[in-house]
Amino acid sequence: MAENNNKEFTEGNILWKNVATVSSFDKKEQQVFNVNKNEILIAKVGDKFKAMQSRCPHAGLSMLGSQINSEKDLIFCKWHNTSFCYKDGKVDKWVDVPPYQKKLVKVLALFSKKLKQMVEMPATPIEIFKIQVIEKNVWVGIEVAN
Numbered sequence: 533m534a535e536n537n538n539k540e541f542t543e544g545n546i547l548w549k550n551v552a553t554v555s556s557f558d559k560k561e562q563q564v565f566n567v568n569k570n571e572i573l574i575a576k577v578g579d580k581f582k583a584m585q586s587r588c589p590h591a592g593l594s595m596l597g598s599q600i601n602s603e604k605d606l607i608f609c610k611w612h613n614t615s616f617c618y619k620d621g622k623v624d625k626w627v628d629v630p631p632y633q634k635k636l637v638k639v640l641a642l643f644s645k646k647l648k649q650m651v652e653m654p655a656t657p658i659e660i661f662k663i664q665v666i667e668k669n670v671w672v673g674i675e676v677a678n
């Protein structure tokens with residue numbers, strides 16, 4: 533472990549950043565932080581913390597405020613209900629919207645290249661980041677090149 537200045541330290545190829553106090557999650561259970569060019573969503577789930585990419589791979593929208601099911605370890609993107617496992621990032625169910633909405637988007641996609649790409653996009657997992665609590669602070673670990 534390299535020098536710990538209470539803001540960051542390195543451990544092998546992991547750069548650990550102190551992002552917030554544990555108590556700051558009492559009022560806001562989900563928060564977004566920019567760490568080394570990564571926009572990271574940290575969610576308090578029970579008494580544990582989970583860190584994942586903030587923007588959903590489907591349409592690049594922020595997942596801040598999305599519902600969490602702690603029994604199934606899933607986060608449901610608030611936009612089109614894709615569910616991801618917040619432990620390994622895998623997709624549980626990709627774009628879970630009512631059939632009429634799917635049909636409507638398919639029609640609209642005929643006129644929009646961007647929408648077409650979204651409709652045809654394969655299920656894509658989210659990135660999960662390391663996280664730990666040290667002395668009442670929440671630390672996120674980012675892999676860096678040696």
Ligand code: FES
Nearest residue numbers: 588590609612614
């Ligand atoms: S933006 Fe998340 S499911 Fe569409």
